[in-house]
Amino acid sequence: MPFQSLAKPSASALAIAGVIVCAVIWGTTWYAITWQLGTVDPAASLTWRFGLAALLIFAGCAVTRRSLALNRTQHLAAVGQGAFVFAVSYSFTYAAEQNVTSAIVAVVFATLAFLNLVLFRLVVGQRAHRAAWIGATLGIVGVAVLSGGEALGEGLDQRALVGIGLALLAVISSAIGNYFSWRGQQSGSAILPQTAWAMAYGTGMLAVFGLATGAQFTIDPSPGYVISLLYLAVFGSVIAFVTYFAVAKARGYALASYISALTPPIAMLVSALFEDARFGWPAAVGLALVLGGQVLLARAPRTD
Numbered sequence: 137m138p139f140q141s142l143a144k145p146s147a148s149a150l151a152i153a154g155v156i157v158c159a160v161i162w163g164t165t166w167y168a169i170t171w172q173l174g175t176v177d178p179a180a181s182l183t184w185r186f187g188l189a190a191l192l193i194f195a196g197c198a199v200t201r202r203s204l205a206l207n208r209t210q211h212l213a214a215v216g217q218g219a220f221v222f223a224v225s226y227s228f229t230y231a232a233e234q235n236v237t238s239a240i241v242a243v244v245f246a247t248l249a250f251l252n253l254v255l256f257r258l259v260v261g262q263r264a265h266r267a268a269w270i271g272a273t274l275g276i277v278g279v280a281v282l283s284g285g286e287a288l289g290e291g292l293d294q295r296a297l298v299g300i301g302l303a304l305l306a307v308i309s310s311a312i313g314n315y316f317s318w319r320g321q322q323s324g325s326a327i328l329p330q331t332a333w334a335m336a337y338g339t340g341m342l343a344v345f346g347l348a349t350g351a352q353f354t355i356d357p358s359p360g361y362v363i364s365l366l367y368l369a370v371f372g373s374v375i376a377f378v379t380y381f382a383v384a385k386a387r388g389y390a391l392a393s394y395i396s397a398l399t400p401p402i403a404m405l406v407s408a409l410f411e412d413a414r415f416g417w418p419a420a421v422g423l424a425l426v427l428g429g430q431v432l433l434a435r436a437p438r439t440d
Contacts, residue, residue, distance in 0.1 A: 154379050154380075154382060154383040155383060155395055155398065156398075157375070157376070157379050158376045158379050158380050158383070158395045159395050159398035159399055159402050160402055161371050161372055161375060161376040162372065162376055162395060162399045162402075163398070163399045163402025163405070164402065165367070165368055165371075165372040168363075168364040168367045168368050168372065169364070169368070171360040171361060171363070171364035172356075172361055172364050172365070172368075175356040175358075175361065176352075176354055176355065176356050176361065177346065177351035177352055177353075177354075178227070178230040178231075179227070179342055179343075179345055179346035179349065179351040180346055180351050180352065180353045180354065180355075181365070182222075182223075182226050182227070182230070182342050183339055183342045183343050183346060183353065184355065184365055184369075185365060185368045185369050185372075185373060186222050186335045186338050186339045186342065186369075186373060187335075187336075187339040187343075188365070188366075188369040188373075189335050189369045189370070189373035189374045189377075190332050190333075190335035190336040190339055192369070192370065192374050193328055193331060193332035193335065193374055193378070194332050194336075196328070197328055197329060197332065202326070202328060202329065203326075203329065204329045204332065204333075205329070206320075206325060206329060206330065206333060207323070209319075209323045210320050210323050210324065210325045210330065211333065213316050213317070213319040213320030213323060213325065213330070214316075214320055214325070214330055214333040214334040214337055215316075215334075215337050216312075216313065216315075216316030216319070217313050217316040217317045217320060217330070217334040217337075217338075218333070218334040218335060218336070218337030218338035218339075218340075218341065219313070219316075219337065219338065219341055220309045220310065220312045220313030220316060221309075221310060221313030221314070221316075221317070221334065221338065222313075222334065222335055222337075222338025222339070222341075222342070223338040223341040223342050223345070224305075224306075224309040224313075225306045225307075225309040225310045225313060226306075227342070227345065228302045228303070228305045228306035228309060229302075229303070229306045231302045232244075232299045232300075232302035232303040232306060233299075234299075235295050235298050235299030235302065244300060244303035244304055244306075244307055245303065245306070245307050245310075245399075247276055247307055248307050248310055248311060249275055250273060250275070250276060251307060251308070251311045252311050252314055255311050255312070255314075255315060270429070273429070274425050274429030275425075275429040277425055278421075278425030278429060281421055281425060314384065317330070317334070317381055317384065318384070320334075321381075321385050327378060327381050327382055327385060328378065330381075331377055331378055331381055335373070335377075380395065
């Protein structure tokens with residue numbers, strides 16, 4: 137039969153497809169976030185976003201009769217994942233973008249793949265293939281070249297240094313959260329229930345933080361805010377994070393976190409399409425380095 141001769145997609149091809157899906161989604165969420173600024177406290181917006189996302193995953197599991205039960209070890213891993221991936225990292229990211237442009241934050245987040253390699257090597261003894269180290273390094277260099285002009289234009293005044301410091305804390309928090317996600321997967325957690333519980337725990341922490349800092353938990357009824365909230369919750373949280381953790385489970389967190397390097401080029405494309413932005417040869421060089429690093433990371437043998 138003709139259809140029987142068709143080859144199944146390789147693990148690398150599926151991983152690249154997952155990375156592209158996440159990069160396209162997260163590369164456009166920056167535009168949705170701008171629709172939420174200035175009216176609702178960031179802690180409240182994050183609470184609504186991840187709270188809604190958690191409810192959607194819980195509901196999906198219930199409808200499809202997937203078990204939501206986790207044991208004590210898995211719940212503890214979900215608590216750590218929720219704290220560092222959803223609560224701490226996003227809080228620092230929002231704070232960082234109030235001090236520096238998103239391009240500079242993107243440059244900092246491009247170190248996530250490299251930082252994951254270092255963290256998993258030191259904590260759990262994973263030995264990554266040389267191609268993975270080279271690919272992660274190319275991602276850092278590529279995004280630095282891609283966004284270097286804007287970063288230099290900002291200048292390194294005190295406010296910019298504060299913003300860079302907050303972005304570093306955000307990316308470190310994300311790496312730690314990835315470790316807790318890995319711990320949950322190693323203990324037998326399925327991706328959907330683990331992600332749902334992690335988002336739920338992160339939502340609770342964000343709510344407590346908001347109450348402690350005097351945030352007003354309001355919702356802007358304007359179409360722009362509601363549409364952005366739905367997009368960030370459904371696409372930016374449910375679809376993107378479930379895909380991200382699936383890629384991480386199948387191919388490792390270094391490859392999955394390389395999404396942070398691919399996101400800026402997608403954001404630039406969106407800007408060029410909808411805001412008539414124009415980019416020169418540094419952007420082309422940076423994009424080539426990023427994509428080259430992606431290929432190396434995808435082809436690198438899996439390490440456990």
